[in-house]
Amino acid sequence: MKLSLNQATVKRASVPEVVGACARHGVEGVGLWREPVAGYGLARTADLVRSAGLTVSSLCRGGFFTGHDQRLDDNRRAIDEAAALGARCLVLVPGGLPDRDLPAARGRVASALSVLAPYAESAGVRLAIEPMHPVFCADRGVVSTLAQALELAAPHAPGVVGVVVDALHVWWDPALEASVAAAAPRIASYQVCDWVTPLPADVLLGRGLPGDGHVDLVGLTGLVAAAGYDGFVEVEVFNEEVWARPVDEVAADLVRRHATGWEPVVDGGHDRLPVSP
Numbered sequence: 001m002k003l004s005l006n007q008a009t010v011k012r013a014s015v016p017e018v019v020g021a022c023a024r025h026g027v028e029g030v031g032l033w034r035e036p037v038a039g040y041g042l043a044r045t046a047d048l049v050r051s052a053g054l055t056v057s058s059l060c061r062g063g064f065f066t067g068h069d070q071r072l073d074d075n076r077r078a079i080d081e082a083a084a085l086g087a088r089c090l091v092l093v094p095g096g097l098p099d100r101d102l103p104a105a106r107g108r109v110a111s112a113l114s115v116l117a118p119y120a121e122s123a124g125v126r127l128a129i130e131p132m133h134p135v136f137c138a139d140r141g142v143v144s145t146l147a148q149a150l151e152l153a154a155p156h157a158p159g160v161v162g163v164v165v166d167a168l169h170v171w172w173d174p175a176l177e178a179s180v181a182a183a184a185p186r187i188a189s190y191q192v193c194d195w196v197t198p199l200p201a202d203v204l205l206g207r208g209l210p211g212d213g214h215v216d217l218v219g220l221t222g223l224v225a226a227a228g229y230d231g232f233v234e235v236e237v238f239n240e241e242v243w244a245r246p247v248d249e250v251a252a253d254l255v256r257r258h259a260t261g262w263e264p265v266v267d268g269g270h271d272r273l274p275v276s277p
Contacts, residue, residue, distance in 0.1 A: 001190065001221070001229070001230065001233040002028045002232050002233070003028065003029065003232070003258045004027065004030060004057035004058075004232035004233065004234040005022055005029070005030055005031065005234075005254060006030075006057075006058070006060070006234050006236035007031055007032050007033045007060075008031075008033060008237070009237040010247040010251075012243050014036070015032075015037065015039075016048060017247050018030060019048050019052050019054060020052075021248050021250075021251040022052070022054055022251065023054065024251070025248070025251040025252055025255050026255065027251055027254070028054060029055045029056070029234065030055075031059075031191075031236065032045065032056055032059050032060070032087070033059075033061070034061065034081060037059075037081065037085070042081055042085070045085065046084055049085065050086075055086075055088065056086055056088065057088050057089075057189065057231070057234050058088060058089050058090070058091050058128070058189050059078070059081060059082040059085055059089070059090050060091045061090075061091045061093050061130075062078035062079070062090050062091070062092050062093075063092035063093040063094055064093060064095040065092075065094060065108050065109045065111075066094065066096060066097065066106075066108050066142055067095065067108075070108055070112045075112070075116055078090055079116065079120050079123050079125045080123065083123040083125050087125070089127065089162060089164075089188040090120070090126070090127055090128065091128050091164055091189060092127055092130060093132070094106075094129065094132070094140075094141050095109065095142060096136070096137070096138050096139040097137070097138050097139075102137075106152075109129075109142065109152060113127070113129075113152060117161055120160060120161075121157075126161070126188050127156075127160065127161045127188075128161075128162045128163060128164045128188035128189050129143060129161065129164065130143075130149070130163070130164035130189075131143045131144055131145055131163070131166075131170060132166075133168060133170075136204075141169075145173055145175070146163060146173065147175060147182070150179065150182060150186065158185040158186045161186070162187060162189075163183055163188060164189040164191060165180060165183065165187055165190050165220075166189075166192075167193060167215050167217060168193050168207055170220075171214075171216070176223070180223040180224060180226075180227050181227055183227060184227040184229075185228075187224060187231075190221075190224050190229055190232070190233050191233075191234045191235070192210045192217055192233055192234070192235055192236075192262065193210060193215075193236055193237045194207065194209060194213030194214065194217070195207070195214045196208035196212060196213040196214070206238075206239075207237045207238045207239050208237065208239060209237055209239075209242060209253065210235060210257050210258075210262045211257050211262055211263060218263060221233070221262060233258070
């Protein structure tokens with residue numbers, strides 16, 4: 001799989017800095033986020049990426065469907081932006097709980113997809129539902145497993161509505177092997193990072209660079225490849241220490257790690273898994 005650098009991994013870098021680092025280090029894909037793209041300019045970003053010879057592996061993010069307004073207009077704008085960038089997919093974060101009615105929240109995700117899928121198809125954009133680790137169910141992701149995401153995608157053509165396999169969110173799932181195999185025609189994005197412990201106070205920032213934590217990324221990558229996915233492997237890390245590093249240093253580090261197939265990083269003969277107290 002070709003390597004892609006998700007913009008969130010180098011959050012403090014500008015759009016030109018991210019694109020430039022990818023070009024300098026031979027990273028062929030870039031995952032973009034809507035807010036910095038809007039700040040730099042949608043058309044300028046599209047031209048910059050195109051002139052650098054990069055592919056936009058994903059655009060983050062649409063979704064957040066679980067409020068009573070379902071944010072349909074904003075999601076249509078996100079689809080238009082993904083089309084303008086030539087993004088492989090638009091990542092959809094389902095949304096959290098506006099109240100205590102979890103089944104109703106999940107139902108709003110399904111109803112929003114029924115409205116947006118035809119619009120996305122007409123724009124030539126593939127939607128990608130991202131199941132999220134259960135720890136995020138209340139605030140951002142009422143879809144917790146790959147199987148649930150596939151059930152939501154099922155009424156729509158695989159080329160219109162797919163799913164995201166994000167290592168952080170799915171690695172724990174006892175049904176992971178069967179679910180990845182079932183997702184074969186719908187895997188629109190494969191994102192990697194690592195689960196590190198002890199977790200920080202803000203769990204969202206508990207992502208490590210691939211190879212630094214507890215996830216069997218070698219095994220997961222094998223499952224995704226066996227399912228027939230041959231797109232980009234996109235590194236998406238939320239981590240304050242990583243954000244503090246120069247963007248070129250991070251890009252070079254990821255190229256080295258990708259070359260090993262995400263084997264665990266070792267230091268002095270011992271892997272770097274942090275020990276919980």
